[in-house]
Amino acid sequence: MKKINLEQKSLEIQNIISRYTKESFVCFFADFIRHHPERRNTGFSEKFKSKLKDSLYLIMLRLSTPLEGKEELRYSKESDLVLQQVADILLEIVSFYLSENYDEFDEITDKRQRLLVHELAFKNYFQNGILNYREQEINKVIRMFKPYQDKTQKRLGIDLKTLIDLCTHSELIYRAKSINSKSFILDKKFDKLARQSANGLLAENEFADKLLELSDETQESFLNFFENPHQCLLFTKQDFLPSIEEKYIDIFCDLFSIDIKDTHSNLFYSQQNPLENKPIIKISNNKYLNIYQKQLPSALYDLLYTTLTQTKKEKEQLNFRKGKVVLENHTLELFKKFFKKSKRVSFFTNYYINNHPEEKDILIIADKNAYIIECKASRYREPRRDTEQAYQRIKSDFADCIQKGYDQCYQVEQELINNEKVVIAFKGKSEVILRNDIHEIFSIVVTSERFASIQTDLGLLLKKDNADPYPWSIYVDDLETFLKAIYNRFSNPSRKIFEFLEHRELLHKRLITNDELDVCAMFLQNPKHFKELCESEYVVFTDPTLQNYFDKLYFDKKLKFKIEDY
Known part of the structure; x- marks a missing residue:
């Protein structure tokens, strides 16, 4: 791709938008951010790759110059043409960030892999907002x-x-x-x-x-x-x-x-x-x-x-609370509510299996299926611009969080598979689980941060034995939204989460999506078609409008979140 001068391009946009007064400009884009879903996606709006992130950038770019501006920004055919010009330059900038190294490594597989991971991480971090409520x-x-x-x-x-x-x-x-x-x-x-x-x-x-x-x-x-x-x-x-x-x-x-x-x-x-x-x-x-x-x-x-983290000790204490207390407790409560219709369900928390010294987070045996759950509150840092440096940071954060969670799930999974019986020690007591009493085993890694594409398609970075199925890794807010939606729609939610996980693991290495809730919406809208896609050999592209499925439930008051006591 042709090299561009990022500073020059940014100043070019700044010069164009400085004709407008600061107040009218920020008011225009504040309205655009909040209300664009209610309007037609035409003109400059159609050219914005991320209506939220692009708008926030333009607002700060306008405020980063002392020029007051003389024109009031109101929507008109003339102003739309100006903003289309801005959108075109902005697209050049974003495309350059993502594509400047592609020509050099066009035929080198491992380099292409790094570039793909970098591109996905950049887009997810800088261009895509999080769907939560x-x-x-x-x-x-x-x-x-x-x-x-x-x-x-x-x-x-x-x-x-x-x-x-x-x-x-x-x-x-x-x-x-x-x-x-x-x-x-x-x-x-x-x-x-x-x-x-x-x-x-x-x-x-x-x-x-x-x-x-x-x-x-x-x-x-x-x-x-x-x-x-x-x-x-x-x-x-x-x-x-x-x-x-x-x-x-x-x-x-x-x-x-x-x-x-x-x-x-x-x-x-x-x-x-x-x-x-x-x-x-x-x-x-x-x-x-x-x-x-x-x-x-x-x-x-x-x-x-x-x-509340002004000292090293305070930071360590708060980080411990974030993962070991808050994330684990919240995840446990979500699954307890989800499985409350199940007649046969057992929960094990902060447990040890077969005298292994490492404590594990959550194990659920529901309707003769085992759900091994590890909760990870590790950081996910902003991707760097340089591909090589960015890849190493992304890979490191992934390893500390999702990879580590999978490895811990795998240890439990192998004990359940390779032994006639296992002993689960928890809260000063123990319980024996027989292998014949478990039909299927699923590993789930719940994260406090959203890793987006590298989390939805674990084939990009996860290291595992080829014979072992992929785990399901999901951001905790997405987990809450999905479990609530399943529970409210189906009379047998335990059966439906089993069906989803049974097929979801087949999508890795051929899934193109920014958000796990897109995949979840595919299943909820048409479980039969979802299974057919999973069992096919096609590369699966999700429709970004699928997330509207959850918005509709939310605004129809069928998807409810209660504010906790404070």
């Missing part, structure tokens, strides 16, 4: 930091409960303003007019003329929405009153906002974006804009982790 993010904060409330209050001047209440209230404010901003929809005459326009039944200027025939309230509501679709994303400190004390609102805004007037230096696409930790922009003294509201609980998690 707000309640899951909040629960993650509660489970991890609930025991540290006094220390949080002392170091931040605000307690955990109030921080979570502020995140929750922020979403409620948005929803109320969103409903209010679209009140014109409730006018039946407007609804009829909109349908006529959408079906091409009105002449070019007829819509505007007929709009004038509607009530003043409907006209004003529609025009306000048309001119300022981002209005529901703006808030003031007074919006939180009287539910939250003023001093805590001040702390919240300081912790999670960046000032639009601040100086930034985010030029490159692969730089850490400040909006991930501070997803609110302070427009003026009492005017704030939610850029990426779903990120608030995640930003809170990162803030609390940093705040």
Whole structure:
């Protein structure tokens, strides 16, 4: 691929978008991030590879120049052409990051493998958002930091409960303003007019003329929405009153906002974006804009982790809690709820098998099938740009997490396969399991971080005996979502997870997907077709719109996540 100057290309984009005022630019893209699923995917939107990541990058790129700009960014044919130009340059940048080394190693298999792993990791890390739900993010904060409330209050001047209440209230404010901003929809005459326009039944200027025939309230509501679709994303400190004390609102805004007037230096696409930790922009003294509201609980998690790990000892203690306490307990509870309909089920936690000295995490015997589960909270670091360095880091993180989890599962699996009986020691007691009482064995590695493509297709990096089946490795939030969906849809969930795992292991080395939930949705939508695909020899590409399956369940209130006590 032709070499490009990344700095020059980034400055080229910055020069184009600096014609727009900072406020109108950030408001435009905040609205785009939140509401693009409700609109047609045309023009510049169609060219964005990641509507979230690309938008966040452009916002920070615009804020990283002192130029104020003179034009107001509103959607029009003219502005769309400008943004299409920006999207084209952005595509050049991303393509260069991923493809600059391909020509050199075109015929070398191991080098091609490294490039593929690097490309997948880069795309997953920088371009793909995580499909999970707000309640899951909040629960993650509660489970991890609930025991540290006094220390949080002392170091931040605000307690955990109030921080979570502020995140929750922020979403409620948005929803109320969103409903209010679209009140014109409730006018039946407007609804009829909109349908006529959408079906091409009105002449070019007829819509505007007929709009004038509607009530003043409907006209004003529609025009306000048309001119300022981002209005529901703006808030003031007074919006939180009287539910939250003023001093805590001040702390919240300081912790999670960046000032639009601040100086930034985010030029490159692969730089850490400040909006991930501070997803609110302070427009003026009492005017704030939610850029990426779903990120608030995640930003809170990162803030609390940093705040509570000021010494090496604190960091070691918190990391131990993250894996050995939080992840294991949460995973165990998920499976306990899932298998509660099973008549024959046993759970073994923090157990030892046949006097082996290494403690294992979870073993479940349900309906004569064994589920060996290892929980891993190891890190997954940002991929480097250089392919060789990036590959070594990705491989190292994979080995510390998924590979280690598989190796531990394999030890238990071999004991169950090669012995007539095994002794499980746990919680000061022991139990004997007979091999003849177990029909099938499945290994599952549950991770606290999302490894995306290198986790969904373990054929890329996992080292194992060719005769041994692949384990199932899954990010814990995806596990929760999938188990809930199976449990709510099927009368015999234990049988369905067996069917899924029995066939899922056949997909490795020929699966192209960014997200395990795409695979899960394939199974839930059509189990028979899923099995046929798994048993075929075809390379399987998942449709990225499959994740809408879970969104529909969620918004139809068939997929529910309860906020834990805090």
